[in-house]
Amino acid sequence: MDARAVIGAGYGDEGKGLLVDALAWEAPGAVVVRTNGGAQAGHTVTTPDGRRHVFHHLGSGALAGASTHLSRAFVSAPMLFGAEQDRVAALGGRIEVGADPRGPVTTPWDVALNQAAEVARADGRHGSCGIGFGETVGRDFLPAFALAVGDLCGPGLRARLRAIRDAWLPRRLAELGLDLDILGPEAAEAIRGDAVLDRFLRDCHDFLARVRVRPDADLGRLGPVIFEGAQGLLLDQVRGAFPHVTRSNTGIANMARVAREAGIGGIAAHYVSRAYVTRHGAGPLAGEGPVPFDVVDPTNAPNPWQGTVRTAPLDLGILAAAVAADLGDADGLRVAPALVLTCLDQARGDVPCRDGGASRSLDPAGALGAAAERVGIPAGAGAWGPTRATLRFEPGSGRMAA
Amino acid sequence: MGNGRWDSSSWTAYAAGTVKGRTRSQIFTSTDLAEEFDPARIKVRESRDGPLNPAATPIVLASDVTGSMGEIAHVLMRDGLNTLATEVYERKLGGDPHVMVMAVGDARTDRAPLQATQFEADIGLADQVRRLYVEGNGGANDGESYSGAHLFAALKTSHDAYEVRRRKGYLFTIGDEPIHDGMTRDQVKRVLGLDVEADISARDAIAMASRTYEVFHVVLCNEGYAGGSRAGLDRVMRSWKPLLPERVMPLERVDLLAEAVVSAIQVAEGQHKDAVAASWTGKGNGTALVVANAIGGLAASGRGGGVRRLGA
Numbered sequence: 001m002d003a004r005a006v007i008g009a010g011y012g013d014e015g016k017g018l019l020v021d022a023l024a025w026e027a028p029g030a031v032v033v034r035t036n037g038g039a040q041a042g043h044t045v046t047t048p049d050g051r052r053h054v055f056h057h058l059g060s061g062a063l064a065g066a067s068t069h070l071s072r073a074f075v076s077a078p079m080l081f082g083a084e085q086d087r088v089a090a091l092g093g094r095i096e097v098g099a100d101p102r103g104p105v106t107t108p109w110d111v112a113l114n115q116a117a118e119v120a121r122a123d124g125r126h127g128s129c130g131i132g133f134g135e136t137v138g139r140d141f142l143p144a145f146a147l148a149v150g151d152l153c154g155p156g157l158r159a160r161l162r163a164i165r166d167a168w169l170p171r172r173l174a175e176l177g178l179d180l181d182i183l184g185p186e187a188a189e190a191i192r193g194d195a196v197l198d199r200f201l202r203d204c205h206d207f208l209a210r211v212r213v214r215p216d217a218d219l220g221r222l223g224p225v226i227f228e229g230a231q232g233l234l235l236d237q238v239r240g241a242f243p244h245v246t247r248s249n250t251g252i253a254n255m256a257r258v259a260r261e262a263g264i265g266g267i268a269a270h271y272v273s274r275a276y277v278t279r280h281g282a283g284p285l286a287g288e289g290p291v292p293f294d295v296v297d298p299t300n301a302p303n304p305w306q307g308t309v310r311t312a313p314l315d316l317g318i319l320a321a322a323v324a325a326d327l328g329d330a331d332g333l334r335v336a337p338a339l340v341l342t343c344l345d346q347a348r349g350d351v352p353c354r355d356g357g358a359s360r361s362l363d364p365a366g367a368l369g370a371a372a373e374r375v376g377i378p379a380g381a382g383a384w385g386p387t388r389a390t391l392r393f394e395p396g397s398g399r400m401a402a
Numbered sequence: 403m404g405n406g407r408w409d410s411s412s413w414t415a416y417a418a419g420t421v422k423g424r425t426r427s428q429i430f431t432s433t434d435l436a437e438e439f440d441p442a443r444i445k446v447r448e449s450r451d452g453p454l455n456p457a458a459t460p461i462v463l464a465s466d467v468t469g470s471m472g473e474i475a476h477v478l479m480r481d482g483l484n485t486l487a488t489e490v491y492e493r494k495l496g497g498d499p500h501v502m503v504m505a506v507g508d509a510r511t512d513r514a515p516l517q518a519t520q521f522e523a524d525i526g527l528a529d530q531v532r533r534l535y536v537e538g539n540g541g542a543n544d545g546e547s548y549s550g551a552h553l554f555a556a557l558k559t560s561h562d563a564y565e566v567r568r569r570k571g572y573l574f575t576i577g578d579e580p581i582h583d584g585m586t587r588d589q590v591k592r593v594l595g596l597d598v599e600a601d602i603s604a605r606d607a608i609a610m611a612s613r614t615y616e617v618f619h620v621v622l623c624n625e626g627y628a629g630g631s632r633a634g635l636d637r638v639m640r641s642w643k644p645l646l647p648e649r650v651m652p653l654e655r656v657d658l659l660a661e662a663v664v665s666a667i668q669v670a671e672g673q674h675k676d677a678v679a680a681s682w683t684g685k686g687n688g689t690a691l692v693v694a695n696a697i698g699g700l701a702a703s704g705r706g707g708g709v710r711r712l713g714a
Contacts, residue, residue, distance in 0.1 A: 079416070108416070153528045156488065187413040195417035213529045 002266040002334075003225035005255050007326070008232030009319055011279040013297065013309075014272040015342030015383055017043030017060040020228050022381075022388035023270075024061025029223040031098075032059025032066045035255045036248040037230035038075030038106060038133045039084075048389040051091050057081050059228055062093035064388070066226065071216050072102040073254040075136050076149060078207035079108065079200065085210055097211045098218075101150030107161065108200050109169045110135035112191045116178045137247040139168060149213060152204045161197055219262035227255040227267065233322040244283025251326035256333045266334030270380050271323050274343040275351050275367060277312045287312040287354050293346040296386070315354040320375040338380025338394075339372040345384040368394070439505075439517035439534060441554050442595030449500040449521040449561035449571070459497025459571060460521055460561045461486075462615065463663070464504035464551035466577030467534070468512065483528055485660035493681075495667055497563065501527055504554065505534045506577065509547035509589040516550040516593050521561075545582040545641070548575045549607040550593055552617065553585065556610035557596060564614045572670070573615035574663055578626035580641035581619075608645055616670050620651045620662060620696070648701035655692050661685070662696040669700050 004023050008014040020043065024030050039056040046052045047063050057080060059068035070076055076099060089095045110132030118130055140146045145168045147160060169192075173180065180188035190196055219225055229250055234240055236250040248254070252269055259267060276291045291311045327335060344351075350361040355374065362370050372379035384390040437443055449460040483501065490499045500521040507515040519530040555573050563569045584603040590596055602610075611617050619642050621628055621635075628638045635652075642650045653662050661682055668678045679694035 108413075112413075153483065158488070183413075190413040190417050193417065196413065199417050199419060208528050209532065212532065 002268060003227055003255075003259060003264045005227035005229065005252065005267045005269040007229040007251055007255075007269055007271050009234075009271040009273040009322055009339075010232040010277050011234050011283075011285075012041075012231045013278050013280070014232060014274055015340070016228065016230075016272055017045045017055055018342060018383055018386065018388065018391070019270055019272055019340055019381070020060035020226060021045045021047070021064050022391045023226050024059075024064035024066035025388055027224040027226065028065065030061060030066040030226050031069050031219065031222045031224070032061040032226045032228050033069045033071050033219060033255075033258065034059060034074040035071050035227050035229060035258055036073055036250055037246060038131070038136070039077040039080050040131050040133045041230035043228070043230070044386075046386040048387045053088060053091055053093070055084075055088075057084050058088055058093075058095070058097060059226075061226060061228075062088050062095065063091060065094050067094055067096040067222075068098070069214075069216075069219060069222070070097065070099040070103055070149075070211070071254070071258045072100040073248070073258065074099075075104045075106055075133055076207070077106040077131060078152070078203040079106070079111070080131070082203070082206050082210060098214045098222075099149045099211045100216045101148060101213050103149045104136050104140040105147045105149060105152065105204075106132045106136040107147060107164055108191065108196050109165050110139060112180060112183065112187075113169070113172055113176070113178075116173070116180055116182050117176055119182050120176075120178055134247045135172070139164070139172075142168075144168075149211075152208050157204065158197070158201060161200065165192070165197060216258050216261045217263075219258070220264055225259075225262070225264060227258070229255070233271075233326055234318070239322070239325055241284050244281070249329070251329055252333075252335065253326075253329040253331070256329070256331045259333055260331075266336065267330075268336045268338070269327075270338050270340050271326075271375075271377070272340040272342060273314065273319060275341050275347060275364070276314055276343070279310045279312075285310055285312050286315050286318060289313075292348045292350075292352065293343065294348065296343070296346060313352045313354050313359075314371070316360070316371055316374045317354070317356045319371070323375055323377060337377040339368065339375055339377055340380045340382070341368045341371060342383035344368070344382050345390070439519060439530070440514075441516045441518050441550070441558065441593060444518060444558060447502060447518060447521055447559045449502075449559070449563065451562040451566065455498035455500065455523050457497045457563075457567070458500045458521075458523075458561065459490075459495070459563055459569070460500050460502065460559070460615075461490075461571065461663070461667075462502045462504060462551070462555055462559075462573040464506050464548065464555075464573070464575045466507070466546050466548075466575075466579060467505040468507050468546060482657075482660035483531070486663060489660065489664040490667070493664065493668065495664075495671060497569075498523060500561075502559070503527065503531050503534070504551050506546055506548055506551050506575065508545070509550060509582070509585055509593055515547050515589075516554060518554060518558075521559075545580045546577055547585060547589070547593075548577065548581045548619070549584045549602065549604050550589075551575050552604075552607035552611040553590065553594060553596075553602065555615055556607070556613065558594065559614075561614070571615045572618070572663075572667055573611055574618045574620055574666070576620040576622065576659065578622045578628040578638065580627075580638050581645065605645055616649075617646060618649045618651060618666055618700075619646050620653050620659065622656055623652045623654050625656060648699060650699060651696045652699070653692070653696045658689060658692050658696075661689060661693055665693050665697050666700060669697055669702070675700065675702065 006016045006019045043055040043060045045060050085095050113135045114132040115130050231246045231250045235246045237245050279285045297309050344364050347364045351367045353360045368379045368382040379394045381393045449458050451458050502521045503519045505517040509515040586601045590598050628635045665678045679690050682690040682693050
């Protein structure tokens with residue numbers, strides 16, 4: 001059976017949550033699979049009846065009745081998971097979560113390293129979120145210090161956590177030329193103390209009680225699969241502008257790998273962008289400046305670890321290049337791509353676009369078709385508001401193929 | 403992208419905070435007996451030596467899951483399994499633990515009076531335990547069908563520890579109620595899927611299990627039936643002691659089940675009871691005392707053969 005996929009075509013905040021929610025609503029019994037990043041993602045879903053949640057750790061289809069699977073390429077954060085699962089449960093969402101045992105796990109010391117580095121960087125921030133995602137990925141390369149979901153219940157978990165705290169933390173601090181005291185003496189003492197370790201052990205056990213460990217290979221048997229990408233193609237670790245990138249493949253590459261393990265033969269891939277471009281934190285942004293939209297961004301509360309939101313008109317040339325490059329990563333998997341534009345309702349008049357050096361102006365009603373033609377893939381859907389009820393699918397769009 | 407955040411001022415709060423555990427109904431999500439755990443459908447559960455577990459030691463924990471005892475299985479899963487596995491390794495009890503969890507109910511009244519996970523050496527177990535069906539029923543007839551666990555261990559498990567190395571595994575039944583006197587032919591057929599010629603008494607079931615397991619029973623003195631009154635506890639002890647002389651362990655705190663089980667194994671392997679109890683002193687909160695009381699009635703060393711290490 002084929003799967004569906006939602007991939008951000010920009011720098012994040014494109015409306016992936018909205019689209020995952022809509023696809024899940026149309027596919028009863030679906031499982032939403034997280035295939036990159038970790039709980040630093042924030043995918044907003046607002047339901048037509050007014051419930052709203054920013055998904056970090058669970059799949060964005062939960063309010064539409066979909067379960068969640070955390071694939072081997074997703075970084076779990078037991079420190080944050082339980083609170084979100086409880087919140088989604090309180091909202092009436094579906095909270096069944098599976099996790100591949102190979103998925104990396106963030107520890108308190110990754111978080112501390114992340115924060116210390118960000119504080120030390122002061123004005124030169126990378127746009128990181130301060131929850132240790134990048135540090136987890138780096139540590140995961142070292143067998144002596146790697147920690148995966150499958151390790152959380154084995155004997156010797158405490159010893160492994162001690163090794164990360166007592167051997168890896170000082171080594172990494174020295175590498176970065178950092179001192180934990182930059183976070184304040186109280187925090188530094190707590191981070192090195194046993195109380196944080198004990199609390200994290202409890203979080204690990206609680207995490208296991210809340211998720212069901214099952215391999216990615218089982219996905220093909222669980223019902224319709226919806227891959228949910230995080231961040232966006234322009235933040236990809238390979239294709240984005242280093243160092244202002246995330247440490248994961250944000251496009252179809254990870255999805256193709258998981259699909260292959262699960263025996264899924266094809267993917268209907270939805271590439272999502274707002275009708276303009278936003279970017280958080282540092283890094284280049286082509287054509288940066290005000291845009292003629294009533295920009296709505298309730299998801300990104302000001303955050304000491306990221307800057308404020310920046311805007312630019314949609315650049316069709318960059319969009320086309322990013323999608324074309326990503327489709328080259330499908331590794332032989334059958335892919336039916338489609339373009340999705342969101343926030344069309346926020347346009348005050350015509351939608352300005354850039355293309356190479358030139359400027360264009362598109363009628364909002366025709367913007368999706370024109371952009372899709374330039375990108376060279378079919379038009380999938382346009383969103384005219386924050387909920388699935390405002391989403392207009394194009395006839396014959398990629399979702400029908402799935 | 404988003405607001406997943408961790409404020410550095412929250413470290414001390416994090417360290418001091420507690421984990422809000424899930425309730426039993428949230429953790430035990432199954433609403434019926436899963437086929438994979440149905441003893442009538444299970445042909446055999448195996449514990450085999452392997453590269454990662456060169457000396458697999460089967461440990462069976464068969465807990466009553468009826469009524470309030472559902473919570474016990476919950477505590478066992480949330481905290482106990484990890485403690486158990488960790489301590490068995492750290493105390494160098496010789497073997498590599500292969501743990502199987504069984505859920506015990508009442509063969510007279512329950513839909514799922516017996517369930518059995520696989521033998522597991524790792525995380526897979528916690529996941530299976532979570533999926534056990536917790537009935538919360540248990541007939542009000544003064545007993546549970548613990549004999550089902552003994553018969554399952556005797557007739558439907560197979561382990562290298564005994565078959566290759568002539569060392570017995572460990573079987574602990576756990577609960578707050580007296581034991582029903584065995585199972586009828588019909589019950590054996592329905593629950594275990596086996597044809598037997600006659601009813602099997604509790605004593606016979608234990609004798610069958612004891613061929614390949616050191617068999618113990620843990621009485622949860624402060625829970626449910628046993629915890630309700632002095633007379634209740636007396637009835638429970640009177641029902642068990644003649645069947646398992648010097649193998650009944652009264653446990654005052656449910657959260658120390660793993661510690662009690664590990665200690666019993668140590669005693670069975672020839673270690674001195676006082677030393678074993680004292681080894682928990684560093685754990686605080688009276689752990690050593692509770693363990694001392696639990697293992698106080700055990701025979702001083704393994705009986706029935708096959709327990710003592712020869713050489714190293």
